[in-house]
Amino acid sequence: MTKRPNFLFIITDQHRADHLGCGGNKVVRTPNIDGIAAKGKMWDRFYVANPICMPNRASIMTGRMCSAHGARHNGIPLSKDHTTFVELLRDAGYRTGLIGKSHLQSFTGLPATNQFAPSESLHTPSPHLRDAIKNNRHTPEYDLEVVPDWDRPLADRIDGDFYGFEHVEVAADHADQASGDYLLWAREQREDFDRLVGPENALPDNRTNAPQAWRTAVPEELYSTSWIADRSAAWLTERAKDDAPFFLQMSFPDPHHPFTPPGRYWNMYDPANIELPPTFGKGDLPPIRAMKEAMENGTDPRDNQNPFAVNEEEARSIIALTYGMITMIDDAIGRVLKRLDDLGLAEDTVVIFTSDHGDYMGDHGLMLKLLLHYQGIIRVPFIWHDPKTPAGGKNDPGLASSIDIAPTILARAGIQPYNGIQGRDLHSTPPPEAVIVEEDSQRLMTGFDRPQRVRTIVTDRYRMSLREGEDWNELYDMSSDPWEMVNLYNRPSGQSARQSLSEVMLRRMISLQDRSPLPAYRA
16 A cells, blocks of 8 residues: 655745745745745745635635635634544544644634624524524634633643644744743743733834834744744654654744744844835725825824735835744744654655735735735745655646645545535646635725625736725736736726626636535435
C-alpha cells in the first residue's frame, strides 16, 4: 500500500499575496516561504471566498461558499452540522492537529447589533422560532472561543474533537492582544505577563506614530508567533513516534493589526524605505471620500476593526511594521520546517501556505479590510509543495479559490469528498471561467448608512462588484488597469463587459447553489 502523505497546512491572517518575496515584493524578507514556493507551485490568481476571517476560514474548512455553510460574517460560527475536510481526514485514520488561530467561532461574546428585534404591534415568535433555521448556533457549544470565558484550555472544554481536530492549542485575537490557550501559557511563563501587553505598557519609541501601532514589551520568545512554532514543532515530534499520517494546521494570528512586532522585528524595516502603492491618495468611491474626510476632520477613531484612511507617514510606518510581523512568521516557519526535516518527515509531508484574506495596506490611502474588493483584499498567496512531485517553482495563472483547498487536500490523501463540496481539485481540473467573492457585513462603517451586501466576480481580465441598496458599483479591466483605478461600470466603454460579466456571474452563482442534502427517496 502506498504511504499516505502528511500535510503541514500553514495559514497566516490578513496577508496580501504581494507581501512575500515570491509574490514579487522586493523589500519584505521571506526566505523560508520563498523556499517552499521555489520547490513547489504557486497560484498567482488565488482568491478568497469571503474577505473576512470567520467566513473564509469556514469556507476553507468545508470547501463551500458562505451562502452554503451560512457563516456569512464574523459573529456567525461554523455549524457543527456542516462537515469539514478535517473530519474526513480523521475518519480515514489521520492524526489531526490545530495549533494557533482557529476563529471558527466568535471571540468577543458581545451581542450583535442586528439581532432579532421584537415588534410591539405583532406577536413575537418564541425564541426557537425567530430564525429561518432552528439550529441557530446560539448554544454553549458555539461559545468555546469566547475570550472572556477562556479560563482553561480549549481541549479541556470539548467532548471529542473540534471540527475534526483531535488536538487543539488555540490562539485567539491578534498580535500583542493574542489570547486563548496561548495567553494561559504566557501567564504561566511570567506572572506579570498582563503588564507587558497593550499600548499602556508599550516600550518607548519615537519612530512611529500610527493608529494601532505600539512597541510591545512582550519579548520575542513569549510572543504568539514563537509559541505557535514551538508547539507545532513539539506536536510534530510526537507524530514521528507513530506510523499514522498526520494533518497539522499551523495558524498564525499575524500579520493582522494591531501592528506590534516584538523585539528586533519592530525596527527591522525602515519606514523611509517603504514605497507607497501608486493608488495612494487616489480614488473617488463614496466610502473612500468619506474615510479620507473623517481622517482629516478627526472624526474617525481608527482604533477598531473598521477600515480607515491614513496619511503617507502612517502608511509607511504600518507597512514597515507589517513586514516585521511577516518576517517573524517566516523565521518561525523556518524552525518548524527544520524540525520536520530533522525528524525524517519532510519527504512524506505536503507543505501548503496561504492566508485567510488580505489588507488594503495603503491601497487608495486605506488600511485594514471590509467592503471594497480591491486585489489587496481578495487575492492571497497559495503555495503547494509536494516532495513526491516537486514543481520547481512553477506559477499557475489559473483562477482558484479558498473553496478549492479542501478538495485538493482530500484528493492528494486519496479520500472521496462529501456530497455538496463546491471547490475543485487544483491538480486535476481546469480553472473556472470566473470565481465569486461574497461579503455580507453586519455593522455600519464610515461612508455607508447601512450594512453592505457585496458580490464580486473575477475573471482572467475583469473584476466586477455589485452591492445591494447602493447607486454605485464597480468594474475594472485589470489587463489595462491592474491597480483598479478606472471604474468602467457606468462608462460607455464598459457596457459590453458589464453585460457579459453579469451573465457569467449569474451562471457561476447558479453552479454554486447547494447540492446538499441528497434526496433520500425517489419522488
